[in-house]
Amino acid sequence: MVTENLSKIVENQIDELKEEWLKEVRKSDYLTNYRNFNDQETIDRGNAVYSYLNDWLKEGASNKSAEEYFEKVGERRFKAKFPLNEVHYALYLLKRIFWSKIDWRDKVTGSFETSNTTKIMNVFNNYFDLANFSVTQGYFKAIINSIDDKDTISKSALKSLLINGKLDPDALKDDEPIWRHV
Numbered sequence: 001m002v003t004e005n006l007s008k009i010v011e012n013q014i015d016e017l018k019e020e021w022l023k024e025v026r027k028s029d030y031l032t033n034y035r036n037f038n039d040q041e042t043i044d045r046g047n048a049v050y051s052y053l054n055d056w057l058k059e060g061a062s063n064k065s066a067e068e069y070f071e072k073v074g075e076r077r078f079k080a081k082f083p084l085n086e087v088h089y090a091l092y093l094l095k096r097i098f099w100s101k102i103d104w105r106d107k108v109t110g111s112f113e114t115s116n117t118t119k120i121m122n123v124f125n126n127y128f129d130l131a132n133f134s135v136t137q138g139y140f141k142a143i144i145n146s147i148d149d150k151d152t153i154s155k156s157a158l159k160s161l162l163i164n165g166k167l168d169p170d171a172l173k174d175d176e177p178i179w180r181h182v
Helices: 002-028 040-057 062-080 084-100 102-111 114-146 154-163
Strands: none
Touching: 002 040, 002 084, 002 114, 040 062, 040 084, 062 084, 062 114, 084 114, 102 114
16 A cells, blocks of 8 residues: 555656756756756656656565666666766655655645555655665676776776776866765
C-alpha cells in the first residue's frame, strides 16, 4: 500500500518533477556536466531516476534491483567523466525536488494516513540512500577496472579523478574541495 501510494505520486507528478529538475540543473553551480546537455537530454536523465523509482515501487521496492541499477549508473557516469560529487548532488536534487512536490497536508492526512508517514519516508529515503551508495560502488568499480594491474595511480591523478572526473591534474586548483556544501 505504501509503495502504491508513492508510485501514484510519481506518476501524477512526473511532468512537474521533470520541469523542476531542468530548472534546478540550469541554475546549479555544481552540475556543470549536466548543464552541457540540451534540455531534452537533461530532462531524460532526471526522468530516468524518477521512472526507475516508479518501476522499483511497483515491483516491490527490492534493494537488490536498486543496487544493480545504480551501480550501472555509477559506472556510466565514471565513463562519461562526471565527477562523483556531481553525481551525488544530482541525486540529492532529484530527491529534494520530489519531496517539494508533495502536498503533505493532503497526502499525510488523506491517502497517507499519519501512521504510514514513517513507512513512506523510510521507503523513499531507502531508494535514494541505496542510489548514492550503489552509484559510488559502481563508480569505484569502474575506476578499478580502468587501471591495469601493473599501473599505479598517483595521488594527484586520483584527486583529479574524484574531483573533476578526469585524469588531468593540471586542470585542478589546489584549494578545490572534493565536496561542496549544498
